[in-house]
Amino acid sequence: MGIRSVSIRGVSWLDTSSGEHAKRDIVVHGGVIAEQSGESADLTIDASGLTGMYGLWDCHAHVGGLMYDPDAQGYFEAPAARTIRAGVNLAQAARMGITGVRSVGECDDIDLALSRAHEAGVPPGLRLRGSGCALKTTGGHGVAYPREYVRMRGAMTVDGPIEVARAVRHQVSRGAHWIKAALTGGLYSEHETMDGGQFSDEEIEALMTTANQRGIPVAAHCGGSDEAMRFSRLGGRSVEHGYALDEQAAAVMAKASTWLVPTIGVTHDSSFISEDGWPSHAANRAAASIQRHREGLQACLEAGVRIAVGADLNPIGPRLHREMELLEEVGVDRLTVLHAATIGGRELNGLGPESLPEPGAAADLVLTEGSPLDDPKVLRDPALVMAFGRVLKGEGTEHWAPDWKR
Numbered sequence: 001m002g003i004r005s006v007s008i009r010g011v012s013w014l015d016t017s018s019g020e021h022a023k024r025d026i027v028v029h030g031g032v033i034a035e036q037s038g039e040s041a042d043l044t045i046d047a048s049g050l051t052g053m054y055g056l057w058d059c060h061a062h063v064g065g066l067m068y069d070p071d072a073q074g075y076f077e078a079p080a081a082r083t084i085r086a087g088v089n090l091a092q093a094a095r096m097g098i099t100g101v102r103s104v105g106e107c108d109d110i111d112l113a114l115s116r117a118h119e120a121g122v123p124p125g126l127r128l129r130g131s132g133c134a135l136k137t138t139g140g141h142g143v144a145y146p147r148e149y150v151r152m153r154g155a156m157t158v159d160g161p162i163e164v165a166r167a168v169r170h171q172v173s174r175g176a177h178w179i180k181a182a183l184t185g186g187l188y189s190e191h192e193t194m195d196g197g198q199f200s201d202e203e204i205e206a207l208m209t210t211a212n213q214r215g216i217p218v219a220a221h222c223g224g225s226d227e228a229m230r231f232s233r234l235g236g237r238s239v240e241h242g243y244a245l246d247e248q249a250a251a252v253m254a255k256a257s258t259w260l261v262p263t264i265g266v267t268h269d270s271s272f273i274s275e276d277g278w279p280s281h282a283a284n285r286a287a288a289s290i291q292r293h294r295e296g297l298q299a300c301l302e303a304g305v306r307i308a309v310g311a312d313l314n315p316i317g318p319r320l321h322r323e324m325e326l327l328e329e330v331g332v333d334r335l336t337v338l339h340a341a342t343i344g345g346r347e348l349n350g351l352g353p354e355s356l357p358e359p360g361a362a363a364d365l366v367l368t369e370g371s372p373l374d375d376p377k378v379l380r381d382p383a384l385v386m387a388f389g390r391v392l393k394g395e396g397t398e399h400w401a402p403d404w405k406r
């Protein structure tokens with residue numbers, strides 16, 4: 001019999017809404033925080049002296065993504081090999097305090113398969129919400145000719161409202177948690193601009209009408225204000241990147257409760273961009289977008305747009321921590337960053353707005369030596385990481401070893 005309940009004692013919990021710390025003993029039962037902290041548990045962890053909070057979320061990830069892949073590792077890579085890389089990426093991320101990942105564009109439903117495996121606990125892993133393949137139009141964002149992967153499909157190319165609707169329905173049938181669509185150009189592909197539209201009005205309407213009818217949220221790769229406003233007004237859930245958002249777009253997004261996942265690192269992290277070997281068209285476009293990208297984020301913060309944190313870069317663990325540092329560097333205060341990176345991710349993914357452990361909340365937690373508010377670096381190597389109520393790192397990990405007899 002596996003462990004069903006875990007008692008965690010002595011932790012000082014950081015409330016990322018207020019910046020206050022609160023001592024609270026909790027019991028985790030069946031993956032959620034239990035009503036009664038006093039009830040006996042199968043396992044008791046004395047965590048006196050540690051600080052706790054909800055785990056981090058990378059809300060814009062490509063779990064097996066290779067970006068520009070200068071050594072062509074992915075060119076003939078088989079789905080099995082990519083799946084293994086994605087799994088290792090997620091395992092490392094979990095050890096670095098990330099308990100949730102939203103995958104927005106991945107080949108062959110690798111993310112959806114890993115999501116189901118982790119939720120079932122075989123093997124135990126972080127919480128993964130995925131879109132499977134992204135939707136793009138012909139010649140649209142995501143083309144990196146000639147380096148198309150030949151053995152698997154990373155995106156669905158759709159033209160016209162009928163194909164768009166069919167693709168959304170297909171993704172729903174695959175078990176996708178999100179629909180991802182590339183509404184504008186970006187940095188990656190050569191023959192586009194980072195804010196130029198790539199879906200027609202009819203295509204965006206088909207996308208949103210079909211997704212809304214099926215009750216599935218849509219995340220839009222979206223650089224420009226016009227598309228961000230159209231998408232938000234039709235019920236779009238999250239604008240990704242927002243390279244060139246103006247105040248008007250920010251106001252529309254705030255009114256429509258559309259989130260922003262700014263992925264500030266893809267324009268601001270110039271040392272990573274050069275190390276990663278981006279081609280000149282992308283590196284130049286990134287550098288040229290820095291100012292507008294930053295101003296768009298500021299406009300959204302001022303308008304009250306909710307923010308979640310996503311790195312869009314691999315490996316997920318190190319890159320998400322870097323994204324959080326960069327957000328501070330562009331002027332977002334630390335508490336806002338910590339809240340966006342934890343509770344923002346939970347709320348965007350339907351796990352509720354609680355910022356302290358409350359009964360019924362999903363038990364995705366990290367415990368650190370020292371408070372992340374004093375030094376966020378403590379989150380890079382937490383003392384304990386828990387997702388779905390299972391300990392992924394730290395005391396008690398052995399209790400969730402997969403049962404290979406099944």
Ligand SMILES: [Zn+2]
Nearest residue numbers: 060062104312
């Ligand atoms: Zn992306």
